[in-house]
Amino acid sequence: MTEPLLQVRDLVVQFPTRRGTLTAVDGVSFHIDPGEVLGVVGESGAGKSMTGAAVIGLLEPPGRIAGGEILLEGQPIQNLPYEAMRRIRGRKIGAIFQDPLTSLNPLYSVGQQLVETIVTHTDLTPTRARARAVELLAEVGIPAPERRVDQYPHQFSGGMRQRVVIALALCANPRLIIADEPTTALDVSIQAQIIALLRRLCREHGTAVMLVTHDMGVIAETADRVAVMYAGRIAEIGPVRQVIKQARHPYTIGLMGSIPTIAQDAERLRQIPGSMPRLTDIPAGCAFNPRCERVFERCRRDRPEPIDVDGSRVACWLYDPSTAQREAADA
Amino acid sequence: MEPAASGQAVLKVTGLKRYFDVSPPLLNRVLERQPRQILKAVDGIDFAIGRGETFGLVGESGCGKSTVARLIVGLYAPTAGSIELEGRDIAGLSRRQMAPVRRRLQMIFQDPFASLNPRWRVLDIVAEPIRAFGLASGKAAVTRRVGELLEQVKLNPRDGDKYPHEFSGGQRQRISIARALASNPEFLVCDEPTSALDVSVQAQILNLMRDLQRDLGLTYLFISHNLAVVRHISDRVGVMYLGRMVEQAPARTLFATPRHPVHEAAARHGARPGDVRPRARAGGRRGAEPDQPAGRLQLPPALPVRRRPLPGREPGADRAAGRRRRRLPRRRGGPHPRGRPAGIAGGNPALAAVARGD
Ligand SMILES: Nc1ncnc2c1ncn2[C@@H]1O[C@H](COP(=O)(O)OP(=O)(O)OP(=O)(O)O)[C@@H](O)[C@H]1O
Ligand SMILES: Nc1ncnc2c1ncn2[C@@H]1O[C@H](COP(=O)(O)OP(=O)(O)OP(=O)(O)O)[C@@H](O)[C@H]1O
Ligand code: SF4
Ligand SMILES: [Mg+2]
């Protein structure tokens, strides 16, 4: 077996706030192999971006890693000093953030920003770097890149800015790319192009990708495995086909049911009733229990840990062997 | 739903244009003898939206959708054309003249991060329009109304005293939706309002928008790249291409037409039902033709769409390149087995089928 490129064990991310400590990520474990795409989906506010930010060491204070470990190629990288982390960030881990505007400096042209990043992290000369910048813009589907390269971020459309951020993350040929909603503002054809690009990097360079997105279509097409997050924890993680086709966790099942389809003519979309609890008052037991259709008394008492179910890992009491025994006894 | 009769149109846009000067700095122009470059982001579009109607606006990235939205709410002045709100031309009104229109005409921005003041608490962000337009009096009433709005977008009212950076991406998007709804607008311009939301929250927000429309008669201009969402929410849909409106049709007709380009875009992206990993993939270009605006929503000539040859465009900006190189889509994987996709989920026809288990 190859060593995982990234191994995350029992990661805990906390924010001290005015009203006590808030746990945004609560004991998350997963790994990503070289060349693999791990999709991460889940309820808005579930902790997907925080998990990604922790991996690249860009949690904004007062946020901090309060527990667990993060290993990149076997080396622990959590809580490294800033300089050491910065070097890893440039060369080994590329980041595509959820908000394209904050990743771009409005005062510099897109080309200046790309060239600077390329020159810092590779040994290309500025002239070669500029050619590479134009090439990268072309790769992410920016029309007329040799002209666009001299324009400023505000002169780009929303989707184009998002692609510039992707180009920035690819500059140094990183081993791992953390892509947080990289395609949200993109139409389907550009989206497909970006996805094809990411997949090609995985195939040809063994780049691994942690792909955070709410778009199940993108997940279905891109990811090898998928993790479903809810209230700071992983509810279900497994091969993409398994999770989409035979979702096990009641939250995943509800998520799949909320997707609108073109063929459908329904007045209203199906939705999971209620909303995610605030992180400061997560219910005891299973965090999903107030919204779950299949809740039973144990769910309100004990917290379910992930267990193996047909090749996936699912954190739900329904799949606990003791539940099956109890049901058999009841019958 | 039938196209809005212009008599009862809430919004009527005529010959709307917005050009941007994207020339290199003067010095470069002189030294390198480069001409001025004018980018025609919106180049003469007409449409009308009736009361209580939802008009979807679709088109590939960079075709000018956000520019149209910004023109309507007065963030850009038009280069030419008129924008009538209930018969009154609001194009190019001054800030002060625009003030009374502001309450009735709100916008949800594509970039929720940039549109929220980072130094304000969420409570104040959402309360600002309520206070500015005197929609509730007294601190308690304002707070109650803010709480209601936050609840509507599935946020907890007790989170009102936090700052925007303390929220996740999707939560921030919902804050901007709450703020847009705060002034009881009659017309809402929504630029990718649900793009950062997971599907279950998206379903909640779309249902909320429908309820508001039913109860209060709201009118929406709805921009999204997600065709399934547009299909779901819109009565009529306009398809933009290179700054022009190339087609307008009732949503039902548009999405029911077999082999329509919108399907083709969707089908090219997706796979056959049952495949999780598709064989066909749209963006096979990989920048081999850097001059071509890649991944365009291609319009096969056989289609009865009004695709004029777009005369009189200035060369220079990238669209000229796009025009020269425009050509038929290279379809890989052949047509969809059933003629049209069985459904598209988040842009992927395969998924709905997979998720349904057929
Ligand atoms: N600076 C902060 N202070 C306090 N809480 C925070 C802060 N930043 C994020 N949070 C909270 O942490 C939780 C996880 O946020 P995160 O950004 O990881 O969510 P997400 O899963 O990426 O959601 P989305 O899909 O909406 O982007 C959220 O509930 C958010 O409110
Ligand atoms: N302030 C500006 N200055 C110069 N060019 C601009 C400006 N705003 C937009 N443009 C250009 O106008 C064109 C249309 O942009 P617009 O933002 O309207 O696209 P869009 O259809 O909303 O795309 P997306 O789906 O990517 O958001 C783009 O080519 C963009 O680069
Ligand atoms: S553990 Fe119980 S409450 Fe939680 S998802 Fe499973 S059945 Fe539902
Ligand atoms: Mg996020």
Ligand SMILES: [Mg+2]
């Ligand atoms: Mg836009």
